[in-house]
Amino acid sequence: MSRRIILCDGAELARFWSRIGAGEIEVLTWVPREDEPRARPPGFHSLQGGLTVEGIEKLNPKAGDEFALVSEDLPFVRAAVAAISEVQPEAPVLLLSDRVDSEDLPDHPCLLRAGLRSLIRDDIDEEFAHLANLHRVVELRELVEPREKLGILLQPDPDPDGIACGYALRALLGRKRPTAPLISFGAVKRPENIAMIDALGIDVRTVTPDELDEFDGLALLDVQPTVFGENMPARVRSVDVVIDHHPERPGYDAVFRDIRPNYGATATILTEYIRAAGLDLFPRLATALVYGIKSDTQLLGRETSHHDMTAFAYLHASHSPALLRRIERPALPTSGLRALGRALANTEVEEGIHLLVLGRVGEEVIPQVADLGLQAEGAEWAIAAGIVGSDLVFSVRNVGYVRAAGDVVRAVVEGLGVGGGHRSMAKGIIPLKAFRKVYGSATRKQIRTALHDAFVKAIHGD
Numbered sequence: 001m002s003r004r005i006i007l008c009d010g011a012e013l014a015r016f017w018s019r020i021g022a023g024e025i026e027v028l029t030w031v032p033r034e035d036e037p038r039a040r041p042p043g044f045h046s047l048q049g050g051l052t053v054e055g056i057e058k059l060n061p062k063a064g065d066e067f068a069l070v071s072e073d074l075p076f077v078r079a080a081v082a083a084i085s086e087v088q089p090e091a092p093v094l095l096l097s098d099r100v101d102s103e104d105l106p107d108h109p110c111l112l113r114a115g116l117r118s119l120i121r122d123d124i125d126e127e128f129a130h131l132a133n134l135h136r137v138v139e140l141r142e143l144v145e146p147r148e149k150l151g152i153l154l155q156p157d158p159d160p161d162g163i164a165c166g167y168a169l170r171a172l173l174g175r176k177r178p179t180a181p182l183i184s185f186g187a188v189k190r191p192e193n194i195a196m197i198d199a200l201g202i203d204v205r206t207v208t209p210d211e212l213d214e215f216d217g218l219a220l221l222d223v224q225p226t227v228f229g230e231n232m233p234a235r236v237r238s239v240d241v242v243i244d245h246h247p248e249r250p251g252y253d254a255v256f257r258d259i260r261p262n263y264g265a266t267a268t269i270l271t272e273y274i275r276a277a278g279l280d281l282f283p284r285l286a287t288a289l290v291y292g293i294k295s296d297t298q299l300l301g302r303e304t305s306h307h308d309m310t311a312f313a314y315l316h317a318s319h320s321p322a323l324l325r326r327i328e329r330p331a332l333p334t335s336g337l338r339a340l341g342r343a344l345a346n347t348e349v350e351e352g353i354h355l356l357v358l359g360r361v362g363e364e365v366i367p368q369v370a371d372l373g374l375q376a377e378g379a380e381w382a383i384a385a386g387i388v389g390s391d392l393v394f395s396v397r398n399v400g401y402v403r404a405a406g407d408v409v410r411a412v413v414e415g416l417g418v419g420g421g422h423r424s425m426a427k428g429i430i431p432l433k434a435f436r437k438v439y440g441s442a443t444r445k446q447i448r449t450a451l452h453d454a455f456v457k458a459i460h461g462d
């Protein structure tokens, strides 16, 4: 188990540390100052050999151990950083000080400064969490630095979480599109996701497995190689980087691996990296990550951890509300508004269900109409249905305390088409051919009756 080695400058700061409550994995050491009595602060032992390379060596630091320096004195901090760098160059160092300025600090790849006396115990744990994230960033940057062309591979038909992470990783590495393109084996298809890449100006290139040869580095985000199943391209079996929040799967190699299954979104991991590295959070980047977290956690609902909440709050201050609106509420074409007008003309809420049948429309209109439909008085369910190409497509929303929308839609499309979703949002697609086979025709009236009956049955039946 890795340790936190605490080095306090003098008895006063050591006592202060004891008072705020030392953590279990902390090794408490102090260096007595000349001008103070040598009485040992409780729980501390003095650094044998003083603040020297030998002194640090005696602590026997191992890979994975972290240091904290508690001091208000620049020469102390400098000497400590120099000695630690000599003994364990990779070790992350947290400096807790109110007076020592970051600018005066010696060069160190993984050094983070935080305030001291203003901190309470939880804040110190949080600072250590930032330090661990900074350490990951340092490793990541070192690893991909020599790669001329890093392919950032997302899952096929990338979702907002994956897209946001790709964008964030590129920023974190200080790269641009030509040397770190976002790639995928399947194009972005869902209208909401197309709205996202359009609004943010992000490019996702579709590649074939053979085309991976042009990259001398590969980073997989929000996905692990095993997702490609039996057909996993050989090139993907052994990669540089995997960062993901899905459960860890064996069967591949990655030099850098950061899998956090208790996180609601991979965008949360990338946000923590960005925060720890002190990277400028420009509005486009913050907006992408906000949307990635929102969409993967159903707006901080299901499967959200406190990490996601903290990351969301951190991003929120820098995001662009106008840009986010453009992604979440893409412009409604006038033809879509007319279809909505016709559907609203004789609308009714029956048994808590508000069903709007739009006729032939652009697919992006349907989910927006479903959102709107839920505002009707008495509506617990809103369904917007329209014809797109040769399919009947419908979006479903509910108030959240009723049966899960995804389950209901799966019951409705069973044997007819495909569908699914989450607690309060879902989508279904039924080919018109299949619909006609069962219901005879696909007139607006027939669609309304058939969908209404099927939903009543699915919502109220078992």
Ligand SMILES: [Mn+2]
Pocket (backbone or CB within 6 Å): 161, 162, 222, 245, 264, 265, 266, 296
């Ligand atoms: Mn995800």
